[in-house]
Amino acid sequence: MTKRIAFVAITVLAASLLIFTTGCNRASGGGQADTRNSGSGEQMIRDRAAFSASLATPLSAEDQAIWDNIEQRSNNPSKVVMRVGTVIRNWDEHPAQRSARQWAIEVKKLLGDRVEFQFFWNGSLGVTADQILGGLQARTNEVSDYNVGAFAEYTRAFLPLDVMYLIPDVYAGLKVTEGEPGEIMRQRCIDDTGLLVLFYTNIGMRHTTNSRRPIRTPQDMQGLKIRVQNNPLHILAVRQLGAAPTPIAYAELFTALQQRVVDGQENPISNIYDQNYAEVQSHMTLTNHMYTAGTVVINNNWFREQSAEVQQAILSAARIAEAYTATETIKVEQALLGELSKGMAMHELTPEQFNQFRDISMQTWDQAAERIGKDYFEQVRTSIERTLVN
Numbered sequence: 001m002t003k004r005i006a007f008v009a010i011t012v013l014a015a016s017l018l019i020f021t022t023g024c025n026r027a028s029g030g031g032q033a034d035t036r037n038s039g040s041g042e043q044m045i046r047d048r049a050a051f052s053a054s055l056a057t058p059l060s061a062e063d064q065a066i067w068d069n070i071e072q073r074s075n076n077p078s079k080v081v082m083r084v085g086t087v088i089r090n091w092d093e094h095p096a097q098r099s100a101r102q103w104a105i106e107v108k109k110l111l112g113d114r115v116e117f118q119f120f121w122n123g124s125l126g127v128t129a130d131q132i133l134g135g136l137q138a139r140t141n142e143v144s145d146y147n148v149g150a151f152a153e154y155t156r157a158f159l160p161l162d163v164m165y166l167i168p169d170v171y172a173g174l175k176v177t178e179g180e181p182g183e184i185m186r187q188r189c190i191d192d193t194g195l196l197v198l199f200y201t202n203i204g205m206r207h208t209t210n211s212r213r214p215i216r217t218p219q220d221m222q223g224l225k226i227r228v229q230n231n232p233l234h235i236l237a238v239r240q241l242g243a244a245p246t247p248i249a250y251a252e253l254f255t256a257l258q259q260r261v262v263d264g265q266e267n268p269i270s271n272i273y274d275q276n277y278a279e280v281q282s283h284m285t286l287t288n289h290m291y292t293a294g295t296v297v298i299n300n301n302w303f304r305e306q307s308a309e310v311q312q313a314i315l316s317a318a319r320i321a322e323a324y325t326a327t328e329t330i331k332v333e334q335a336l337l338g339e340l341s342k343g344m345a346m347h348e349l350t351p352e353q354f355n356q357f358r359d360i361s362m363q364t365w366d367q368a369a370e371r372i373g374k375d376y377f378e379q380v381r382t383s384i385e386r387t388l389v390n
Helices: 041-054 061-068 095-114 129-137 170-178 180-193 232-240 250-258 269-274 300-305 308-340 351-362 365-372 374-389
Strands: 080-085 115-120 143-147 195-210 225-228 244-247 264-268 283-299 345-348
Touching: 041 269, 041 308, 061 095, 080 095, 080 129, 095 115, 095 195, 095 283, 095 308, 129 143, 129 195, 129 283, 143 195, 170 180, 170 195, 170 283, 170 308, 170 374, 180 195, 180 374, 195 269, 195 300, 195 308, 225 232, 225 250, 232 244, 232 351, 232 365, 250 264, 264 269, 264 283, 269 308, 283 300, 283 308, 283 351, 300 308, 365 374
Parallel strands: 080 115, 080 143, 225 244, 225 264, 283 345
Antiparallel strands: 143 283, 195 264, 195 283
16 A cells, blocks of 8 residues: 555545546535525526536437446456545536546447446445545455545645646646646655546635625735635635635535535536526636646555456556546536526636736745645646647
8 A cells, every 4th residue: 555645634424536626626515505595405406407418418228328328237257346436426417527427438339248347336335535535555446536625635646736826727627738738747646645647627716705895906905814725725825815714624615615614605607507606706816826627536455456358458548538528617617607607797817907916825835845745846837837838
């Protein structure tokens, strides 16, 4: 078992994950749904989930048939069993998870009855980092989806992505994860944990909402209590912008916003929609302050033990899924923003306003590098800059 680096304490609760976690973790709808003030909480979750699912790129007839029978048992005596753990209820409703769905479909296309998938939904194998990542290391299951921010208890590999304004937009985020920086982080994850990131999923850029006023400049952040993940890099950057960063568990966030424990929060668009924050927030600013990536991750030793044919099928499917995630989230977000705008005023930063936020945030980068490790941060940062120039 590779060493566990516990330099950052992050609480990962049952509703976490993509995000997506990952605040960015992907949740099935939240334990606080019944506190919302119109209709049945479960009905509202179903309605939002149905709308989100309706935005999906339709599966071909062949792919739909495969997905409908993805857990069919195989009688092939030489079959490979892949047990897949996830904290969410399905891979249909969220655009990032639909790329994981496409990966499983493509593997099945290539291997047929030589592979048998067994899915464990709703966190049935665990919901904490120890249960999910530790379970992968212990071979409780072979595969999981998990957002990169939740790896911090085990590896510093993905911490550069937690540095606000290092990545300016979703297209840059995709270039980073698909290019050299993504490979550097992937190798560091293998070295630290023995877990291989098959591909990164696009959960999207993070944006800011609040119930008090429009946010157009850093001065508008002054005095606001903003919920953040319990991540020292996030806390550092939000405090630098003049707000009061307040860690609150994702499962408790809707109620905290509703009761004005905090004034606002920051999350990717899909999370803001899924959790219905428009019901308790008045303003949304497209701050684009951080790119959130998810992963589909596999036990690397188990992967290397498989035949060359199985390995190639898994990797080929991963390339297709990574291409899928690049477009799916971006397409869906536009429709979700349209829905959110019915309940919140939308504010888009001008380039000059964006640069004001970025310039202030950059003042924290040296402190962030100390926490991440200066050499590693510089390696990833320079690789990102090189990648985005090309």
